[in-house]
Amino acid sequence: MASLRNGEPLRLTILEAYRDEIERGITRMLAGEGPLRSLLRYHVGIENEHGQPDRANGKHLRPSLVLFVADHLGDAVDRALPSAVGLELVHAFSLIHDDIQDQDRTRRGRPAVWTLCGIAQAINAGDLMHTLAILSALESSPAAAACLLRASQEMIEGQGMDLEFESRSVAPSEYIEMIDRKTGALLRCAFELGGIAAGADDQDRAALVDLGRSVGRAFQIKDDLLGIWGRDDVLGKATGSDIRRRKKSLPIVLLFDRVDAEVAERLTQAYAPTPDAEMPDADVSWVVDQLNATDVRGTCEEMVQTHLDEASARLAKLPLAAEATSDMTDLIGFLARRES
Amino acid sequence: MASLRNGEPLRLTILEAYRDEIERGITRMLAGEGPLRSLLRYHVGIENEHGQPDRANGKHLRPSLVLFVADHLGDAVDRALPSAVGLELVHAFSLIHDDIQDQDRTRRGRPAVWTLCGIAQAINAGDLMHTLAILSALESSPAAAACLLRASQEMIEGQGMDLEFESRSVAPSEYIEMIDRKTGALLRCAFELGGIAAGADDQDRAALVDLGRSVGRAFQIKDDLLGIWGRDDVLGKATGSDIRRRKKSLPIVLLFDRVDAEVAERLTQAYAPTPDAEMPDADVSWVVDQLNATDVRGTCEEMVQTHLDEASARLAKLPLAAEATSDMTDLIGFLARRES
Numbered sequence: 030m031a032s033l034r035n036g037e038p039l040r041l042t043i044l045e046a047y048r049d050e051i052e053r054g055i056t057r058m059l060a061g062e063g064p065l066r067s068l069l070r071y072h073v074g075i076e077n078e079h080g081q082p083d084r085a086n087g088k089h090l091r092p093s094l095v096l097f098v099a100d101h102l103g104d105a106v107d108r109a110l111p112s113a114v115g116l117e118l119v120h121a122f123s124l125i126h127d128d129i130q131d132q133d134r135t136r137r138g139r140p141a142v143w144t145l146c147g148i149a150q151a152i153n154a155g156d157l158m159h160t161l162a163i164l165s166a167l168e169s170s171p172a173a174a175a176c177l178l179r180a181s182q183e184m185i186e187g188q189g190m191d192l193e194f195e196s197r198s199v200a201p202s203e204y205i206e207m208i209d210r211k212t213g214a215l216l217r218c219a220f221e222l223g224g225i226a227a228g229a230d231d232q233d234r235a236a237l238v239d240l241g242r243s244v245g246r247a248f249q250i251k252d253d254l255l256g257i258w259g260r261d262d263v264l265g266k267a268t269g270s271d272i273r274r275r276k277k278s279l280p281i282v283l284l285f286d287r288v289d290a291e292v293a294e295r296l297t298q299a300y301a302p303t304p305d306a307e308m309p310d311a312d313v314s315w316v317v318d319q320l321n322a323t324d325v326r327g328t329c330e331e332m333v334q335t336h337l338d339e340a341s342a343r344l345a346k347l348p349l350a351a352e353a354t355s356d357m358t359d360l361i362g363f364l365a366r367r368e369s
Numbered sequence: 370m371a372s373l374r375n376g377e378p379l380r381l382t383i384l385e386a387y388r389d390e391i392e393r394g395i396t397r398m399l400a401g402e403g404p405l406r407s408l409l410r411y412h413v414g415i416e417n418e419h420g421q422p423d424r425a426n427g428k429h430l431r432p433s434l435v436l437f438v439a440d441h442l443g444d445a446v447d448r449a450l451p452s453a454v455g456l457e458l459v460h461a462f463s464l465i466h467d468d469i470q471d472q473d474r475t476r477r478g479r480p481a482v483w484t485l486c487g488i489a490q491a492i493n494a495g496d497l498m499h500t501l502a503i504l505s506a507l508e509s510s511p512a513a514a515a516c517l518l519r520a521s522q523e524m525i526e527g528q529g530m531d532l533e534f535e536s537r538s539v540a541p542s543e544y545i546e547m548i549d550r551k552t553g554a555l556l557r558c559a560f561e562l563g564g565i566a567a568g569a570d571d572q573d574r575a576a577l578v579d580l581g582r583s584v585g586r587a588f589q590i591k592d593d594l595l596g597i598w599g600r601d602d603v604l605g606k607a608t609g610s611d612i613r614r615r616k617k618s619l620p621i622v623l624l625f626d627r628v629d630a631e632v633a634e635r636l637t638q639a640y641a642p643t644p645d646a647e648m649p650d651a652d653v654s655w656v657v658d659q660l661n662a663t664d665v666r667g668t669c670e671e672m673v674q675t676h677l678d679e680a681s682a683r684l685a686k687l688p689l690a691a692e693a694t695s696d697m698t699d700l701i702g703f704l705a706r707r708e709s
Contacts, residue, residue, distance in 0.1 A: 065529040126496065130489035149470035152492060153529045156466065156499065160521045163503055167518070171511040178504045185497045189405040192490050 042356045044088055047096040047106070047113075051089050054114035058165050064146070068154040069161075072142050073121050085139060090364075091219040092117040098223025098237065101353040109226030112173035115166030116222060118158055119181050120215055123188070125155035130192065131274075132305075172225050180218035187211025194277050195302050204282045205246070212252075213245030220244075233347060240343040247336035247365050253278035254329050255369065257320070272316050273307045275300050279332075281316075283325040292319060337365050382696045384428055387436040387453075390446070391429050394454035398505050404486070408494040409501075412482050413461050425479060430704075431559040432457040438563020438577065441693040449566030452513035455506030456562060458498055459521050460555055463528070465495035470532065471614075472645075512565050520558035527551025534617050535642050544622045545586070552592075553585030560584075573687060580683040587676035587705050593618035594669050595709065597660070612656050613647045615640050619672075621656075623665040632659060677705050 052075070059069045070076040074085030092113035099109030127133070128141035129148055135141055143151035159181065167174040187210025194207065220241035224234045256271030257280055271278050277300065285296060296319070299312045308316075320326060340361050344354060392415070399409045410416040414425030432453035439449035467473070468481035469488055475481055483491035499521065507514040527550025534547065560581035564574045596611030597620055611618050617640065625636060636659070639652045648656075660666060680701050684694060 063526060063529065064533055065526060126492050130492060148488070150529060150532050152466050152470060152495075153525055153532065155492075155496075157522065157525045157529070159496065159499065160518055160525060164515070164518045164522070167511060167515055171507060171514070174511070174514065175504070175507055178500055178507070181500045182497065182504070185493055185500060186403060186405060189403065189490065189493045189497070192493065193404055 043097045043360045044090065044093050047093050047100075048089065050096070050106070050110055051092045051113060051117065052086065054092075054110050054165070055117060058114055058118065058161050064150070065154055065157050068142055068146055068150070069121075069158050071145070072125055072136075072154065072158070073118075074137070074139075078140070078145055085137060087137065089117055091120055091215055094216070094219035095222045095226070097353075097357070098220055099226040100223075101349050102224060102229055102233065102347070103227025105226040105228070108169060109173075109223060111168035112166045112170070112177065112222045112226065113219075115162045115164075115169070115173070115177050116180075116215060116219060118162030118165060119177060119184070122155045122158035122162060123184060123215075125151060125158060127188070129155075130188070166222075169222075169226060173222055176218055176221050176225060180214040183210040183214035184212075187214065195275075198285060198297070199277055199282050201279070201282050201286055204277075204279055208246065208249040208279075209242065212249045213242060216245035216248065217241030236343055236346045240340055240347070243336045243340035243343060244361055244364065247333050247340065247361070250279055250329055250333050250336070251365055251367065253280060254326065254333070255367075257317075258326065259369075269313050269317060272313045275303065275308055280320055280325045280329055283328055284316075284319055284323055287323045287325065288319060333365055337361060383437045383700045384430065384433050387433050387440075387446070388429065390436070390450055391432045391453060391457065392426065394432075394450050394505070395457060398454055398458065398501050404490070405494055405497050408482055408486055408490070409461075409498050411485070412465055412476075412494065412498070413458075414477070414479075418480065418485055425477060427477065429457055431460055431555055434556070434559035435562045435566070437693075437697070438560055439566040440563075441689050442564060442569055442573065442687070443567025445566040445568070448509060449513075449563060451508035452506045452510070452517065452562045452566065455502045455504075455509070455513070455517050456520075456555060456559060458502030458505060459517060459524070462495045462498035462502060463524060463555075465491060465498060467528070469495075470528070506562075509562075509566060513562055516558055516561050516565060520554040523550040523554035524552075527554065535615075538625060538637070539617055539622050541619070541622050541626055544617075544619055548586065548589040548619075549582065552589045553582060556585035556588065557581030576683055576686045580680055580687070583676045583680035583683060584701055584704065587673050587680065587701070590619055590669055590673050590676070591705055591707065593620060594666065594673070595707075597657075598666065599709075609653050609657060612653045615643065615648055620660055620665045620669055623668055624656075624659055624663055627663045627665065628659060673705055677701060 055073055056075055059066060059073065059075070067076065067080050071078055074083055074087065077083040095109050095113035095116060096106050099105040124136060125142050128136055129143045129151055133141055134144050142154055146154070163174055163177060166177040187207050190203075190207040191211055194203075217238050218241070220237035221234060224237045229237065253271070256276065256278055257269055259268035259270065272281075281300070285293060288296065296316070299308060299316060341358065344357055344361075349357070395413055396415055399406060399413065399415070407416065407420050411418055414423055414427065417423040435449050435453035435456060436446050439445040464476060465482050468476055469483045469491055473481055474484050482494055486494070503514055503517060506517040527547050530543075530547040531551055534543075557578050558581070560577035561574060564577045569577065593611070596616065596618055597609055599608035599610065612621075621640070625633060628636065636656070639648060639656060681698065684697055684701075689697070
């Protein structure tokens with residue numbers, strides 16, 4: 030494993046160490062002729078919309094975690110690689126379909142797949158990505174494929190819950206259940222796939238799943254914070270993009286739980302499903318005022334910290350060398366402190 | 370294997386013999402709580418839209434073929450059952466997404482899933498059905514899961530080609546390539562999954578795939594004939610539902626290939642993509658006149674017969690008992706002669 034620490038920020042170790050293998054694996058799985066294959070390569074950022082090579086890739090968090098765990102628990106990077114690629118492609122599949130569902134026109138600053146080829150073909154593109162993802166995992170092992178399928182199932186069920194939440198009130202516990210599925214499932218799967226490839230015993234696999242759960246919650250709640258307070262936080266100003274989109278993220282779910290009946294009624298009206306129209310600025314400001322008055326932000330930040338502490342405790346239980354534990358601690362800390 | 374021949378039409382043997390096992394298997398895979406699970410049970414016809422038991426099931430052609438082959442080549446019905454259920458669920462998944470893509474509001478006389486829950490949630494329902502399908506096949510064996518994934522991949526790529534065909538001219542050879550994927554892949558997979566469960570050798574597996582290819586082509590070309598001439602054929606009248614929907618099925622692809630430049634120009638205009646509007650009656654009549662003038666119907670019927678003859682020759686190569694060969698011959702003949 031190449032160390033990339035010299036002169037680089039600490040956080041890069043896990044995310045950079047396996048980048049080349051992961052990109053080669055993705056490129057191999059998505060090779061081939063035809064309009065759908067081009068769409069898949071476009072979506073993962075290795076081609077632009079004219080079919081020419083591009084470098085618009087994401088950070089490959091999930092497959093990097095798979096390979097890191099496989100590497101340090103069992104020197105099993107080669108065995109884990111197809112499952113790591115499969116996991117990244119499941120994530121990619123979910124984003125193609127999510128963008129259709131949420132009517133998001135852009136993804137990482139580029140046009141979303143469905144805006145290029147229409148909804149019908151974008152559904153196919155997602156379906157193909159998912160199929161190739163599981164085929165890739167099956168190259169690692171049947172157990173890896175089963176793990177990735179269970180994670181896909183949970184993720185899709187979580188997405189189903191999230192869509193259903195749009196039209197009703199949501200308890201905080203339901204929200205946590207939803208994010209454990211929608212975003213947590215793939216993160217838990219990352220740790221578990223690494224353990225499967227490394228031949229980890231049941232106890233270590235359970236510890237890996239627990240670690241993934243804590244990291245997943247911290248990651249998603251941080252995401253929810255960024256969706257409301259975002260980068261402009263450094264200026265003390267809420268950007269509120271998730272409010273404009275009426276996304277019932279954790280701060281909003283907690284807010285509903287804390288306000289009196291009159292405010293709850295107005296909140297319900299502001300969050301009533303309204304296709305094709307963002308929340309008016311005046312309502313956004315009012316929601317931000319309510320958030321500030323109830324300090325849900327502080328609660329969410331405490332929750333992130335709680336899950337980070339859990340993650341540290343769980344990480345300590347794994348039979349990792351000190352340097353590997355340190356690298357993982359750095360990555361987890363980065364995910365929780367990131368500003369975008 | 371229970372024989373249901375007494376007093377029943379011959380064609381029922383294969384389609385009825387495994388019905389109970391298949392339905393129990395489907396019911397088991399789709400059990401569970403939540404709005405998505407209800408949608409899946411509704412879609413396969415075991416529940417109505419209020420979540421009460423229903424009997425709106427299809428004929429389960431594909432899983433019946435799996436179990437028939439597994440039964441008669443290796444007494445392996447139990448081993449094959451999860452893969453047979455998986456194949457049926459892949460078919461079911463494709464129909465959920467197809468109905469969104471084609472904007473078909475009904476499916477077997479009931480509201481299509483997307484008309485009940487919206488496009489976003491219907492995409493999820495299809496995604497979940499596909500995931501459960503592969504999980505089911507994995508219960509049979511990794512080889513069965515791989516076979517079903519490859520078939521899913523081909524089917525989705527075929528659907529991608531079909532969508533792409535809407536906006537351009539299509540050569541007959543391209544059309545055959547498309548249907549070999551879009552509908553042929555799952556039928557070939559049916560025969561192959563049966564062979565996998567039965568432990569068939571490479572030669573028999575290749576013969577099964579060839580048989581599936583011939584059956585698939587005969588089945589789809591018959592479907593194309595029914596889409597234009599349909600049941601009313603007995604009255605000598607074209608119903609033309611596929612013409613109204615501007616579906617570029619084989620008769621139309623052949624027609625484009627046979628007419629002079631002037632007629633081709635008018636055909637191109639009539640078949641130009643026109644969302645949300647059927648082809649006007651006058652144009653439909655004109656297209657039917659062109660079809661009659663060029664006898665593409667006769668050509669298509671000859672093609673069905675050719676593929677049926679191929680199928681018979683391939684069937685004869687398999688080490689099946691005489692009665693099993695006879696049952697399969699009856700089923701293939703029924704598929705080719707059906708009137709709906």
